Amino acid sequence: MQVTSSVRKPLITGGKTVHDVTEDICRQVEGKPSKLWLMAFGISVVTLLIGFVAVAATLWEGIGMWGLNKTVGWAWDITNFVWWVGIGHAGTLISAILLLFRQKWRMSINRAAEAMTIFAVICAAQFPILHMGRPWLGAYWALPLPNTFGSLWVNFNSPLLWDVFAISTYFSVSLVFWYIGLVPDFATIRDRATGIRRKIYGALSLGWDGAAKTWGRFESVSLILAGLATPLVLSVHTIVSFDFATSVIPGWHTTIFPPYFVAGAIFSGFAMVLTLMIVTRAVFKLQDYITIEHIEMMNIVIIVTGSIVGIAYITEFFIAWYSGVPAEQYAFYNRMQGPYWWAYWSMMTCNVISPQLFWFKKIRTSIAATFILSIIVNIGMWFERFVIIVTSLHRDYLPSSWAMFYPTMYDVGVYVFTFGLFFSAFFLFAKFFPVINMAEVKSIIKSSSEKTAS
Amino acid sequence: MSDTKKFVLGVFDDEDVLLKAVGKVRGAGVKIDEVYSPFPVHGLDEELGYKRSRLPIAAFMFGALGTTLALVMQIWMLGVDWPMIIGGKDYVSLPDFVPVTFELTVLLAAFGMVGTFLVSSDLKPWKDPKMLDLRITDDKHVMAIDLGRNSAMEAKSINSLLQESGAVEVNDKDVDE
Numbered sequence: 001m002q003v004t005s006s007v008r009k010p011l012i013t014g015g016k017t018v019h020d021v022t023e024d025i026c027r028q029v030e031g032k033p034s035k036l037w038l039m040a041f042g043i044s045v046v047t048l049l050i051g052f053v054a055v056a057a058t059l060w061e062g063i064g065m066w067g068l069n070k071t072v073g074w075a076w077d078i079t080n081f082v083w084w085v086g087i088g089h090a091g092t093l094i095s096a097i098l099l100l101f102r103q104k105w106r107m108s109i110n111r112a113a114e115a116m117t118i119f120a121v122i123c124a125a126q127f128p129i130l131h132m133g134r135p136w137l138g139a140y141w142a143l144p145l146p147n148t149f150g151s152l153w154v155n156f157n158s159p160l161l162w163d164v165f166a167i168s169t170y171f172s173v174s175l176v177f178w179y180i181g182l183v184p185d186f187a188t189i190r191d192r193a194t195g196i197r198r199k200i201y202g203a204l205s206l207g208w209d210g211a212a213k214t215w216g217r218f219e220s221v222s223l224i225l226a227g228l229a230t231p232l233v234l235s236v237h238t239i240v241s242f243d244f245a246t247s248v249i250p251g252w253h254t255t256i257f258p259p260y261f262v263a264g265a266i267f268s269g270f271a272m273v274l275t276l277m278i279v280t281r282a283v284f285k286l287q288d289y290i291t292i293e294h295i296e297m298m299n300i301v302i303i304v305t306g307s308i309v310g311i312a313y314i315t316e317f318f319i320a321w322y323s324g325v326p327a328e329q330y331a332f333y334n335r336m337q338g339p340y341w342w343a344y345w346s347m348m349t350c351n352v353i354s355p356q357l358f359w360f361k362k363i364r365t366s367i368a369a370t371f372i373l374s375i376i377v378n379i380g381m382w383f384e385r386f387v388i389i390v391t392s393l394h395r396d397y398l399p400s401s402w403a404m405f406y407p408t409m410y411d412v413g414v415y416v417f418t419f420g421l422f423f424s425a426f427f428l429f430a431k432f433f434p435v436i437n438m439a440e441v442k443s444i445i446k447s448s449s450e451k452t453a454s
Numbered sequence: 455m456s457d458t459k460k461f462v463l464g465v466f467d468d469e470d471v472l473l474k475a476v477g478k479v480r481g482a483g484v485k486i487d488e489v490y491s492p493f494p495v496h497g498l499d500e501e502l503g504y505k506r507s508r509l510p511i512a513a514f515m516f517g518a519l520g521t522t523l524a525l526v527m528q529i530w531m532l533g534v535d536w537p538m539i540i541g542g543k544d545y546v547s548l549p550d551f552v553p554v555t556f557e558l559t560v561l562l563a564a565f566g567m568v569g570t571f572l573v574s575s576d577l578k579p580w581k582d583p584k585m586l587d588l589r590i591t592d593d594k595h596v597m598a599i600d601l602g603r604n605s606a607m608e609a610k611s612i613n614s615l616l617q618e619s620g621a622v623e624v625n626d627k628d629v630d631e
Contacts, residue, residue: 018593153531162553188591207581216499442493
């Protein structure tokens with residue numbers, strides 16, 4: 001028997017039975033796509049195609065199409081890369097870390113959050129791959145493959161190479177974790193279906209039969225995957241931060257980067273989960289599964305991680321001054337007062353001030369306020385990466401090579417492409433896959449319905 | 455040459471009733487073939503007398519294999535096959551090899567364990583699971599008792615035993631092997 005504190009509100013409202021869960025979630029998968037879905041998916045595909053023009057131009061002409069110059073050799077590409085990878089982190093946090101902490105409220109959001117992780121990492125990967133210029137040769141640069149130069153192996157001392165291993169491991173382990181969780185739900189859809197749909201979901205369900213023996217193994221696989229994914233997700237953004245922290249650029253080589261990047265990643269990821277969930281629960285009428293309680297919990301995570309990020313900004317400043325290194329001091333003065341002051345202050349407002357509004361219960365339980373703030377947080381986190389990357393690079397040790405960075409339409413286009421990719425993939429997922437983990441939610445229905453009755 | 459198995463299926467709609475029923479049925483000396491559920495029921499494997507899964511051991515072994523492979527690969531490539539001084543460090547600079555070693559450990563542990571799980575539970579895309587009751591993946595727990603393995607007991611007494619322990623339905627089902 002599970003014992004739950006009587007102070008806690010039921011996680012699933014509306015007095016749902018186990019059968020209702022099957023009906024409510026399968027209805028989305030089995031029904032004809034709604035007009036709203038078709039419209040949203042159509043817009044995403046059009047965005048994808050428009051963005052693809054920029055991708056094609058970059059591949060055809062080379063990365064000279066972007067606004068990079070000799071001083072600023074990394075700008076939108078790596079900003080977008082770090083931004084997307086960071087967004088992905090919330091999915092793993094919800095499904096792995098909250099599983100280890102036995103936080104049951106994760107159950108109605110983990111499926112969609114993990115899907116978001118996978119699509120976000122795919123979007124992130126576009127940038128380093130395109131930045132290679134000739135990505136068809138990229139496997140030789142990024143992977144330890146035998147080649148005709150000796151073989152000349154990849155440099156295992158380089159954080160950029162660590163990134164290749166970190167991101168690809170993260171992607172594949174997340175994908176497996178997500179898929180294993182989907183198997184029992186595919187079996188539910190299979191057993192309700194006929195014809196071709198039965199064949200497709202039958203193959204996807206791997207012949208799942210719900211035997212107690214298999215469930216026992218399934219549970220231990222989930223627990224260990226969660227245990228593996230937890231240090232993995234922390235390692236991923238740590239290694240991403242090493243891309244900067246191990247260099248000698250002022251504003252980059254600080255030891256605070258790993259925890260600061262991980263907190264920022266979870267912060268932006270939760271904001272994106274909220275943006276997506278608020279839309280999904282409205283479109284698919286899942287208000288009883290993703291309740292105000294869930295939204296409030298996520299907002300609390302945003303307050304915590306947002307405050308960590310705020311403290312990290314202040315610490316960075318203090319250490320820059322306290323270090324007594326003029327280049328370091330100038331880098332931070334330049335962030336605040338230099339030509340990119342607007343980016344710096346956008347970051348400060350969006351990331352440090354706006355999440356503090358969630359201290360008010362009215363705001364953190366309001367759907368409209370949460371939706372707006374979740375988007376503001378992600379704008380802020382994009383500016384954070386832009387500020388760290390571009391303002392540190394554009395004025396370093398040699399004033400004669402100081403320069404500015406101006407994005408071209410191809411920089412913007414590639415970013416637009418990843419938005420199209422992300423949302424097309426997410427809408428396909430939301431239509432054809434069960435958006436809520438039915439098996440897990442069913443296991444907490446009994447304790448929820450007892451609470452509603454009493 | 456089909457071999458027909460005769461099953462008695464006890465259908466339950468509450469996991470706590472099911473857990474007690476499993477103890478009661480096994481206590482009466484009936485061998486339960488398997489219990490099928492729409493969601494994981496905690497404590498069910500202990501009630502059924504299943505041993506703890508050894509998958510954690512598989513995960514550890516694959517993880518250890520990953521660690522070894524990653525270290526051997528990096529030390530051989532940068533230390534033996536083409537030594538190079540990078541950043542003034544030793545040819546074999548172990549702290550720098552930590553991230554890749556960690557990632558490959560996790561990668562092999564995860565994939566190895568999931569692969570072992572799929573093989574040991576016989577999960578594969580082309581498998582037809584022959585569901586005993588289609589409501590198993592919806593909202594019903596089904597306790598399957600193979601009459602062939604319980605020849606000492608009469609079918610009738612098993613039926614009444616299941617009903618007494620709280621089954622909402624008791625059905626007979628023949629399965630062709």
